Amino acid sequence: MVAPASPKPALPLALSIGDPAGIGPELAVLAWHAREGRGAAQPLPPFFAMHGAGVLRAASERLGLDTPLERIAAPADAGAVFGHALPVLGQADGPYTPGAPGDDGALLALASLQDAARLAYEDKASGIVTLPVAKAQLAAIGFAHPGQTEFLAAACDLPPGASVMMLAGPSLKAVPLTVHCALADVPSRLSVDLIVRRGRIVADALRRDYGIQRPRLAVTGLNPHAGEGGAFGREEIEIIAPAIEALRAQGVEASGPHPADALFAPRSRAGFDAALCMYHDQALIPVKALDFDQGVNVTLGLSIVRTSPDHGTAFDIAGTGQADPGATLAALVMAGEIAARRLDAGGADG
DSSP: OBOOOOSOOSSOEEEEOOOTTTTHHHHHHHHHHTTTSSSSSSOOOOEEEESOHHHHHHHHHHHTOOOOEEEESSGGGHHHHTTTSEEEEOOOOOOOOTTOOOHHHHHHHHHHHHHHHHHHHTTSSSEEEEOOOOHHHHHHTTOOSSSHHHHHHHHTTOOTTSOEEEEEOSSOEEEESSOSSOGGGHHHHOOHHHHHHHHHHHHHHHHHHHOBSSOEEEEEOSSGGGGGGGTTOSHIIIIIHHHHHHHHHTTOEEEEEEOHHHHTSHHHHTTOSEEEESSHHHHHHHHHHHHGGGOEEEEETOSSOEEEESSOOOTTTTTTTOOOOHHHHHHHHHHHHHHHHHHHTTSOOO
16 A cells, blocks of 8 residues: 655755756756646646756757746755756856857866756755766766666665666656666576566565555566566576565565566556566566557665656757656656655655
């Protein structure tokens, strides 16, 4: 049973604007226009954009929207401003070149991400919602992390492997146990310890951040038909099934290994709260098929709240007015709900 969320916390959310050549600036503007529930499932928690006032103004003009922007001196000022203007904190800015990414845009995206994360870590913002970045562009300016998830874990002083990416939509929550690696490398990266460690992080987060008192985890197999008793591979027998037993021994309600081709049908989804999947596409394909415009990327296990829309920069449609803010609105609402639950419980644990 899911416990109701508490009233939204007083502190606003920090919104990092992503790569300014992508659809991030448009999403920030569109999200503010949906703040009272117009286009969103419910009114949004107050947020402020981190840096990029000029980029946001240009994106708003490209969209043909009248978007008042107001610079704020501190995150706490956002609440008083949010009703009549999009609050912007920070002076960093850059060119607005939709569809044409470059180093200047990557530097702005990084400054926005770094400063938004710092404010959340210092408890000056209730959480961070990150708009899409281009990993290749960040790497070109010296960004050493595979993605924003890994950067945020390091920013929270966590060791590698202490945080988990979950994709969450209205229909499904799914976790890829291996993420950005070649499919050929997945079997060698799987281990009993990996599945147990990440399964515990997921179960703890479902309790703390989603109010699910007894989380049910469904664990997929790696191979077709979950290995067919060893006929199609032995990972289910030697790694996945022992990990499920270890999770059960530690009090986590886990089932499987389930054949992945049948796990995401409506009747099957009713039997679990989150799916632990063996590789990236095994988790992301069903979430995006079911909830593309409402899918949220949530980082579990952090001391701060972090969500993101579950899509990329969409350079091909940037500046055309085709960007759909649905996933950004869902990410803002979800971050606000998680922050409220943590506040009601007495704050985040580390």
